[in-house]
Structure formats: C-alpha cells, structure tokens
Amino acid sequence: MKKQVGVIGLGAMGLGVARSLLRAGFTVHAYDLRGDVLQRFASEGGVAAASPAALGAQCDIVLTLVVNAQQTDAVLFGEDGAASAMKPGSVVLASATVPPSFAVDLGRRLEASGLLMLDAPVSGGAARAASGEMTMMTSGPSDAYDLCEDVLGAIAAKVYRLGAGHGIGSKVKIINQLLAGVHIAAAAEAMALGLREGVDPEMLYEVITHSAGNSWMFENRVPHILHGDYAPLSAVDIFVKDLGLVLDTARATKFPLPLSAAAHQMFMMASTAGHGSEDDSAVIKVFPGIGLPKSA
Secondary structure, eight states: OOOEEEEEOOSHHHHHHHHHHHHTTOEEEEEOSOHHHHHHHHHTTOEEOSSHHHHHHHOSEEEEOOSSHHHHHHHHHSTTOSGGGSOTTOEEEEOSOOOHHHHHHHHHHHHHTTOEEEEOOEESHHHHHHHTOEEEEEBOOHHHHHHHHHHHHHHEEEEEEOOSSTTHHHHHHHHHHHHHHHHHHHHHHHHHHHHHTTOOHHHHHHHHTTSTTOOHHHHHHHHHHHTTOOOOSSBHHHHHHHHHHHHHHHHTTTOOOHHHHHHHHHHHHHIIIIITTSBGGGGGGGSTTOOOOOOO
16 A cells, blocks of 8 residues: 555645656645645545645654644644644654744643654755755654655655764754855855846856855845845745744853844845735845835
C-alpha cells in the first residue's frame, strides 16, 4: 500500500511539497481554507480533506506548512484539529517558522497524545518546494526520522539532522531568517541609492550580481523591483513576523542584534504604509522618491 501523507496548508511552499509527494508516488491528502486551491490539487490526483481531523485520520505522516505558531496550534489542536484523529505512533512534521520555545512545547503536547514530531522548518522558496529540492532544518527523535525518511527524501535536497531535541531546527531557521531579512533590506537600500543617484538600474543589477557585493537575496529579489512586480512570493508581513521572532529570541537573553532591528523597522514601515501583503522586495518603497511601478 502507498504511504498516506497529509499536507496542511497549500500556500507557495505547501502546494509544491504536496505535488512533489504526488510525483514520488505517495497518496497525498491535503487541507487548506481556500476551497479553489484544494479542488485544483484534487484534480491533479490528491485527496481533498474536509478538515485537519479528517486528514489526520487517514495519514501516517502529517506536514503542517502554515504561516505561524498560532495556525500550527489551530490545525493540530483546535476544533477539528488533526492531532486528536491521528493514530498513535504517527508523525507530525512541523514546518512553520515558529519560536523555538513553541516547537519544544508542541513536541511535548504531541508526545502526550502518543504522536512523534520533527521540528522541521524549511527553506528554498516556492521553486525548490515545487521541484522537491528544499532545505530542511530538522530535529527530533530518531524514531520519527525512521518513519518518514522516504517522505523527507521526496521533498528536500538537503535534510539537516541537528539533534534529538525539538526547538533546535527552529533556532537554526530563525538565524537563516535573520540573514534573509537583513539581505533583502540591504538589497533594497542599495537599489534605492542607485536609483536616487541616477544609475541605470538594469546595469547596476548586472554589475552587483558579478561583484563581491552580491547575495542570493539581491540576485533573487531585485528583478521584482526592476520589473515593478510585487506579486507576493514571500510577503513583507512574513518578515515583520520572522524578524520579530529573531528579536524576541535574542531579547530573552539580552543579546543585541542591531542589523536585525534596523531591517525589522524597514519591514514594519513598509507594512504600515500598506505594502504588507506585497512581495518582500516592496520594502524598497520605504525610501522617499523611489516610485517604481506597482504591478497591476
């Protein structure tokens, strides 16, 4: 029999993950609040679930690819949550970006319900999720890895096993998000200065991507700015949240993060100005006089 795998959350990452699992031959159950997305996935060969609980009752492994800790808690332990319906010994792959302390507590709660968990945040964006080549920062008990090794292989090119304790994967993920957010903010600042100084933006992009100042985020996000296309792949408000988690984690031990704080303020400014649901590259709009066109 095919292994029954569930994916809760068919956003930019979750839909790619669900499709990668289908290609690998799993029976893939999915749940999302958006009925049109769910039905489209069902038309591709997936199984549409009426609720997280209905999905959990059918699946040996459940991936939660939702936005934050609150949504993770809701789909697992809320009304019609998956955890209460899952068979003892089943595995939850908790892949939202959450506070490390939440991941620790979530592992304890699932263990009390007879379930295993991997703290398993992901990186790579929609493109790598779609191709089954994500990076996963994971931690948890060896029994959980044994049960879902084939699932991890179907959705990720690199699965880092960071330790047996929950929360370690989430700590590494928020450090990744620190760098991602700072790099996006720095890329926006650099492009804004170039535009203000009258430099040809296309040539500036060409030069920087072949020079020491380049970063993956500069190379990936600046084309959105050049094309004036702010359709969200990862939204400004994602980095309001994620850099907030970074700062909250450091604040608990009074550890200074000046660059993270400055980048967080830039994303907050962009969100307050009405750009929160736009692509995170729209953080460039916080700079006065920088008026590249917004996509229709």
